[in-house]
Amino acid sequence: MFDLESLVRPNIRGMKPYSSARDEFQGEARVMLDANENSLGSAGPEQFNRYPDPQQRAVKQELAKLKGVEPAHIFLGNGSDEAIDLLVRLTCVPGQDSVLLLPPTYGMYEVAANLNDVRIERIQLTADFQLSPEIVAGVVASEAKLVFLCSPNNPTGNLLHAAGIEEILRGFRGLVVVDEAYADFTDAPSWTTRLAEFPNLVVMQTFSKAWGLAGLRLGMAFASPEIIGYLNKIKPPYNISEATQQHALAALHDAPHFEQMRQQLLAGRTWLAEQLPALPIVAAVFPSDANFLLARFRPDATAVYEYLLGKGVVVRNRTTQPGCAGTLRLTVGTPTENELLVQALREFNFAS
Secondary structure, eight states: OOOHHHHSOHHHHTOOOOOOHHHHSOSOOSSOOSSOOOTTOOSSSSOOOSOOOTTOHHHHHHHHHHHTSOGGGEEEESHHHHHHHHHHHHHOOTTTOEEEEOSSOOTHHHHHHHHTTOEEEEOOOOTTSOOOHHHHHHHHHOOOSEEEEESSOTTTOOOOOHHHHHHHHHHOSSEEEEEOTTGGGOOSOOGGGGTTTOTTEEEEEESSSTTOOGGGOOEEEEOOHHHHHHHHHHSOTTOSOHHHHHHHHHHHTOHHHHHHHHHHHHHHHHHHHHHGGGSTTEEEEOOOSSSEEEEEESSOHHHHHHHHHHTTOOOEEOTTSTTOTTEEEEEOOOHHHHHHHHHHHHTHHHHO
């Protein structure tokens, strides 16, 4: 039986959160002299002398319409990394509790655990980067406070089987964090559609990928209002800047451009998936529901990586990751960038 209160660290349950000036007064007044802001204005061309809305209400209202959830189910963070760190800090007592990871997976989960002095349990995915009945059983039996499930997975690109995730949600006693940073590149329904079924579910998404806003550093977490309330309790008071909130609102109002970019990236992924297997140095291209492809190279992926660097083409060397020996992760670029990548790979044999 899932019990949120038993998962939350005792000191956080009783903690009094910081109350900012913009928590205590919301809206506008003729004379604003409560927050020690600079009433004369801002240096530079834009006006950012007032503190931003600490709860990002306008952004959440628009985001709620897009995602089909209530604003109370939304947390906004300084990238998804902030939500990852806060979830670890919310539940795990340093030096005592553990989190569960399923490698190969996104590296920030481990960084957040190490930063907070939290033990890491690992259960490696199958050879094709999937959940098996044995893996699911191992997750359900774990005493970890939370498990991170990256789906579509990074660096492998594939969706984890929904049936396995559902079984984990029904049996695991801690928080189940499904990281959907790449969800916009798959046709599978988001786990945000099932928040009402699973009180232990946290879904993470981001503006960094399909929205093309990596420079803003804006991540999303969706969960029950109780979980969101705890995240808001322990976050920094003004964690999302006014500039970021304004840019996010503008992006949410520009849905046609978002969809145009998304479709172009999907077309680029299809083109690369067709081109790469024909190259002699490519041993395998793994299925992807993300905006990248993981490919295994022969005879030496690191040599290919260094050759590409010499050509001015930067990809990600993943060969040291569990189960990823001999692989490079190739982000889908513009049509021109994709062609330059393939041409460089085509010429590798001749150069070597």
